Amino acid sequence: MKRFFSKAIVFVLSITMLTTCFIGCAPTGGNPPADGGIKNVILVIGDGMGIGQINAGKMDKANDVYAFLNWTNARVNTSNATGGVTDSAAGGTAIATGTLTTNDYVGLATDGETELETIMDVAKALNKSTGIVTTDYIYEATPASFSAHAQSREDIDTIIESQITSSNVDIFCGKYSDECADYEYDIEENGYAYCESFQAIDSTLDSAKQFWSLKNYPWMDGLKTAVEKVISVLEKDNDGFVLVVEQADIDKYCHENNLKKTAQCVQSLNNTVNAIMSWLGNRNDTAVIVTADHETGGLSVRDSYAEGYKSDWTTESMATAYYRFESGNHTSAEVGFYIYGATPKFEDFATYKRTDLIKNKEIYQILKSLIEDKD
């Protein structure tokens, strides 16, 4: 394990050294360097999305392009503070704060009291705009890990109050919940435009702070559309933005061992990533990361029969594929980490190979080094 930590430290150091040299070596009063630095960071999380889930999405719809699989990548160990199988609260907190914690804790250290600085706090200190888009309720564990502090992911009131008063998140977007509706007055008192209608998002786009708890959130395409809308607001900030995107339903359908729905949710995530890449075009000021908080279900898929594999899965091409879930719970299986960026800075990441293993909390350090990159 030590090898991986030292690798991460070398990585963070090399980023720091590059940045330092960058500032130190930049011509004074001249044009900005060709590499203008990283302005925006987009983190896409597939809740419960292990390698098997990605393979399921691909096999189910063979013609889809999975651009992110060609990016620089590594594997991620997702265990929590005790080395056990993580839940989305501890898994999200590790990525959002760089600190391993206890399952069920949101944005808190293992003492259950120390509030951890989130990557959104880091972004806001640099005057960047921030957003969270999820297919789930806004107060659920993954979005909450980036925007709240609570001793239990079930403590919805504490999470929502934390989110609207002290989260440093400008835009929240998730599916409708009565719990959020109960806070409409407080949400607006804290400066957020509140919207409950997916079709009415455009009416709030001019507001700096937005809280979207959306009815009629389209199941498959809603995430992509919402992300496009949120980016259209965030990109107006000349200081840049940090956006966290979660496809939460992969986890839910893996708990049910529902292969077809799992595959469709991965396709929804991939469609969203491809939309982000379309927005990105040729710009070289944005980093995109795709990863997961943990694997759910111990899923493996294959194109030929093997003992223990089910054959009731017909893919879109009408081919029969085979799959096996080992459980209905979260597992310790490693997940993928995929990173994209067009600036020379990303040569650092070329050291990552598919066989490298990083710890989930290191993703925070990577995000932080990207966010703090100066032009």
Ligand SMILES: [Zn+2]
């Ligand atoms: Zn779960």
